Amino acid sequence: MNSMDTARTRLERAAGLPAILDAAYRAFDDMLPVIRDHEDPAGGAFTAFVMASALAANGRDAVAYAPSLPPAAAGSRKHEHAGSATALDAAIALAQVGRVLISRLTEAAVLAADAVDRSACAEGARQASRLVELLAEAAGQ
Amino acid sequence: MTSRATFGDFANAAGMHLEHAASPAGSAVRLAEAKPRTVPAEQFARSLDSFLTVMARYLSDVTAPVAEVLASNRHRLGPWARAGVQAQDALRNAAKALRAGAGRDNGPSRRPGSGAVTCGLDAAAACLTTGRDLLHTHLSTAPDGTRLDRTEWGPVITSAPVVHALMLELGIWARQVAAQGGEMVRTRAPGRRAADDARSRVDAACQWLWQLHSGIQAAQYRSPVATADTMLLYAIPANVLPARAGPASHDTVPDLCQGAAGSAERLRHLLRAAVPQASWSPYLTADTLREAAACGTAISHHCAIVLQSLAFRSGQQQVPAPVSTGLLEAAAAAANARGTWLQAARAWQNLSTENRGRGSATTAEAVDLAAWTGRLAFADPEWTLAQGPRRPARPPESLAPGPGDLQAVVGAVHEASDALARMAAADHARIRALARNRRLHSPTRTLPEHLDIPRPYGPAPDDRIGALLAAYHDATAASAVATATAATVATDIRAPSQTLAAARAAVRTGSVALPAQSRRSAAMRTAAPLRSPDLPGPFERILRNLGVSAPDTLLRAAAIDQEGGRLVLEATQAARARPASASREASSPPVAAEPGTRALTTGSPRTATASPRPTAEQVAEAEL
Numbered sequence: 206m207n208s209m210d211t212a213r214t215r216l217e218r219a220a221g222l223p224a225i226l227d228a229a230y231r232a233f234d235d236m237l238p239v240i241r242d243h244e245d246p247a248g249g250a251f252t253a254f255v256m257a258s259a260l261a262a263n264g265r266d267a268v269a270y271a272p273s274l275p276p277a278a279a280g281s282r283k284h285e286h287a288g289s290a291t292a293l294d295a296a297i298a299l300a301q302v303g304r305v306l307i308s309r310l311t312e313a314a315v316l317a318a319d320a321v322d323r324s325a326c327a328e329g330a331r332q333a334s335r336l337v338e339l340l341a342e343a344a345g346q
Numbered sequence: 347m348t349s350r351a352t353f354g355d356f357a358n359a360a361g362m363h364l365e366h367a368a369s370p371a372g373s374a375v376r377l378a379e380a381k382p383r384t385v386p387a388e389q390f391a392r393s394l395d396s397f398l399t400v401m402a403r404y405l406s407d408v409t410a411p412v413a414e415v416l417a418s419n420r421h422r423l424g425p426w427a428r429a430g431v432q433a434q435d436a437l438r439n440a441a442k443a444l445r446a447g448a449g450r451d452n453g454p455s456r457r458p459g460s461g462a463v464t465c466g467l468d469a470a471a472a473c474l475t476t477g478r479d480l481l482h483t484h485l486s487t488a489p490d491g492t493r494l495d496r497t498e499w500g501p502v503i504t505s506a507p508v509v510h511a512l513m514l515e516l517g518i519w520a521r522q523v524a525a526q527g528g529e530m531v532r533t534r535a536p537g538r539r540a541a542d543d544a545r546s547r548v549d550a551a552c553q554w555l556w557q558l559h560s561g562i563q564a565a566q567y568r569s570p571v572a573t574a575d576t577m578l579l580y581a582i583p584a585n586v587l588p589a590r591a592g593p594a595s596h597d598t599v600p601d602l603c604q605g606a607a608g609s610a611e612r613l614r615h616l617l618r619a620a621v622p623q624a625s626w627s628p629y630l631t632a633d634t635l636r637e638a639a640a641c642g643t644a645i646s647h648h649c650a651i652v653l654q655s656l657a658f659r660s661g662q663q664q665v666p667a668p669v670s671t672g673l674l675e676a677a678a679a680a681a682n683a684r685g686t687w688l689q690a691a692r693a694w695q696n697l698s699t700e701n702r703g704r705g706s707a708t709t710a711e712a713v714d715l716a717a718w719t720g721r722l723a724f725a726d727p728e729w730t731l732a733q734g735p736r737r738p739a740r741p742p743e744s745l746a747p748g749p750g751d752l753q754a755v756v757g758a759v760h761e762a763s764d765a766l767a768r769m770a771a772a773d774h775a776r777i778r779a780l781a782r783n784r785r786l787h788s789p790t791r792t793l794p795e796h797l798d799i800p801r802p803y804g805p806a807p808d809d810r811i812g813a814l815l816a817a818y819h820d821a822t823a824a825s826a827v828a829t830a831t832a833a834t835v836a837t838d839i840r841a842p843s844q845t846l847a848a849a850r851a852a853v854r855t856g857s858v859a860l861p862a863q864s865r866r867s868a869a870m871r872t873a874a875p876l877r878s879p880d881l882p883g884p885f886e887r888i889l890r891n892l893g894v895s896a897p898d899t900l901l902r903a904a905a906i907d908q909e910g911g912r913l914v915l916e917a918t919q920a921a922r923a924r925p926a927s928a929s930r931e932a933s934s935p936p937v938a939a940e941p942g943t944r945a946l947t948t949g950s951p952r953t954a955t956a957s958p959r960p961t962a963e964q965v966a967e968a969e970l
Contacts, residue, residue: 237695244688252644253732259640263633266698269789269802277791342732
């Protein structure tokens with residue numbers, strides 16, 4: 206879960222609209238390989254993870270439209286991902302990151318002066334909310 | 347397949363009413379009576395006129411594609427097309443015969459659907475009118491006269507198998523009415539002139555209805571309508587979509603099957619409307635397509651689980667081995683389709699569109715279908731798409747407690763698979779439209795760093811678009827295979843969805859409808875001058891001897907001669923191929939003549955003396 210821990214920490218420490226947007230974008234993007242690891246038909250939570258993948262990509266694309274999103278820092282495009290222990294652990298970790306995303310993007314929507322920024326943050330928060338609802342139930346939370 | 351009204355409901359009712367066409371409406375027909383009461387002849391004549399109008403409308407529908415064919419070219423038509431045109435002529439003549447002199451004594455004929463149901467014939471006409479209306483709920487007409495399909499049943503209704511089945515039914519109804527009318531005519535009461543006149547007109551009209559029936563029977567002989575095609579015609583439902591609904595925790599397996607089938611039908615309906623709008627629709631976004639692909643993955647997964655369970659259960663219930671094998675194959679095909687849908691969903695990962703965030707009706711319906719199929723696949727009555735790894739699959743004995751419970755579940759899976767196949771093909775088409783209109787983009791952060799794009803999104807690279815289209819191509823193919831294997835099992839065990847399989851097969855045979863129909867003009871209705879064959883056949887000779895010169899009439903006689911001669915030739919050739927002892931003398935007395943040829947045998951001084959009946963071989967040699 207290193208990537209999810211890193212994503213959560215980055216989100217919690219981000220200050221200012223551009224930093225929050227950057228952290229949110231990277232969090233959504235980092236979710237995708239974690240989710241993909243558990244898109245296993247024999248895994249039991251297959252449907253939940255398949256739907257979660259779509260929501261994570263939707264959330265990332267929503268944040269990408271924010272004009273205040275800064276260009277990607279050098280080396281930030283690479284995913285650090287060590288693999289997940291179990292589907293349940295992955296669902297719990299993803300849900301935790303999702304909750305932080307909701308909180309920070311909602312906060313960013315208030316901070317944003319530009320209407321397009323506000324719209325992007327609101328849409329990102331909405332996708333994160335759907336993601337949390339899906340994965341929290343999968344995790345039995 | 348549906349609890350809605352079907353064409354068969356009205357056709358069956360019409361058939362029952364036609365058994366007592368001449369009996370007063372609402373009167374109990376007591377089988378013990380040797381002679382059931384009949385309505386007065388004048389009343390029957392008026393009802394028959396209304397009935398003929400309804401029949402004419404049906405024939406107009408089925409002969410529309412060949413309506414502009416000149417009479418001199420009708421011999422080029424196939425057997426059913428020719429039968430349809432000839433049936434139209436017969437019906438026109440029946441109406442003419444029925445109405446000749448009607449105004450003098452009995453007042454104007456009643457318009458169909460005027461409300462009064464005085465006898466079984468009126469009730470039958472009302473049923474057939476409603477049945478035709480039901481078929482037309484699936485069709486519409488563009489301003490230029492082109493027929494448009496409003497639903498997936500539209501192409502089925504205009505397919506050759508269903509059109510031929512409908513014509514066969516028309517022939518049967520015509521025979522029923524002709525028999526009833528003839529029976530009424532033969533029951534002569536001492537006479538009022540008006541009643542005698544009405545009987546005479548009814549008799550003449552019924553002769554033409556026998557002619558109509560004979561023509562259709564000739565087509566049936568040459569190109570038989572399969573029973574399955576008639577069943578498909580009868581199964582066509584009214585165009586009323588099931589209401590959108592989600593599964594409830596108290597739903598039983600049959601409820602879930604019905605819900606899944608209804609959701610699948612709704613999804614197919616929405617997809618038909620969505621594809622033409624692909625190039626501009628703001629609701630067609632990467633978000634919705636991505637989620638739809640995820641739903642496709644989930645639905646395939648659920649179908650695979652259900653089919654695997656059914657295969658196991660069929661082994662326990664000692665269902666025939668081919669069915670068990672078919673279920674296993676269908677489960678494998680569904681699992682394969684799942685893999686392709688997953689690849690399609692993943693191919694969206696680094697692609698997007700300029701519009702975001704709007705929901706689409708098709709995606710919402712796909713989510714519903716995933717929920718319905720998930721409830722079938724998993725044991726938890728509260729199961730949702732968010733269920734995690736601790737949720738077990740539904741036990742096989744819960745899915746199909748008895749052997750008879752297989753049909754409903756297989757039917758639901760078949761419907762869901764068919765809807766997925768449609769969705770894959772539709773989304774493939776829509777993505778091609780997005781690509782053509784340059785509506786596909788990629789987040790700049792997912793593009794190579796050396797590309798200096800000062801915007802959050804850049805044009806999607808060709809390789810990503812290619813990979814996306816290839817993934818959808820694979821999903822389309824795999825979903826089609828999954829549907830076909832499920833359809834095979836559904837047909838074998840007579841699942842409710844076997845009609846769906848039959849409908850798809852009928853559409854594949856092609857439509858009898860022309861791609862476009864030009865408006866009819868008065869000039870085009872006028873046939874070119876006709877030429878009779880140099881050597882007229884027996885029917886044409888008789889008419890000419892009677893002094894008949896109307897081109898349409900002579901041409902009809904020529905067509906009957908030609909068809910009869912061809913029939914005799916075939917029989918002759920078949921007889922020559924058989925051993926001599928098995929051949930039959932053609933000069934032996936014929937079986938009781940059809941009433942349509944009564945004019946030749948009544949001995950009336952008004953009829954010409956018929957030529958001595960030639961042998962079959964003589965006819966073949968002389969006429970052909």
